[in-house]
Amino acid sequence: EAQVTQNPRYLITVTGKKLTVTCSQNMNHEYMSWYRQDPGLGLRQIYYSMNVEVTDKGDVPEGYKVSRKEKRNFPLILESPSPNQTSLYFCASTRWGAQGSSSYEQYFGPGTRLTVT
């Protein structure tokens, strides 16, 4: 079964305490990404990775880091969390169609609800 898993699902932490949210996919996709979802703002891309060791910033990368040492894993790292990073986070794994093709399949993880106090 195609699956994207995230851990933890819920996390309450304090300002400045480093944390990592893990993401893993079993579809051998090259492309993975992280989004945050906030009320009234919709999903916004934080970082993405086109393949192992290839990562780049999305629309809202400030305060976040990522790494892609293996194809299946794409952890999101908050070195010094702040209250404005309280949000619902989704990892996504994407299979793009051939170059120029309009097709893609995107699978989202179940989400991680993070609260920073």
Next chain:
Amino acid sequence: KNQVEQSPQSLIILEGKNCTLQCNYTVSPFSNLRWYKQDTGRGPVSLTIMTFSENTKSNGRYTATLDADTKQSSLHITASQLSDSASYICVVSVPSGGGADGLTFGKGTHLIIQP
């Protein structure tokens, strides 16, 4: 700037009734438009995807339409069920196929089905 606007922001209907959700976009160039269903506390799940040349796509009781000329899409839900209570997100993509994913997400319509 590419934008996707959804309306209404929220909607409450009685079980068994039909409803239509709207999506207007200014994304250009256009590649495809997808509707996602997001249950509370879960990740979005794809319902339909339409390319420029398609003007309707069905998935069970869900029917999406696309008017690429007016840059409008709608999602029609027939004979609503309690399990349809969710947020519905419209996503429009540009033909990038990589890099920043070229996806523009709407803010979603929160649908509540009442018994």
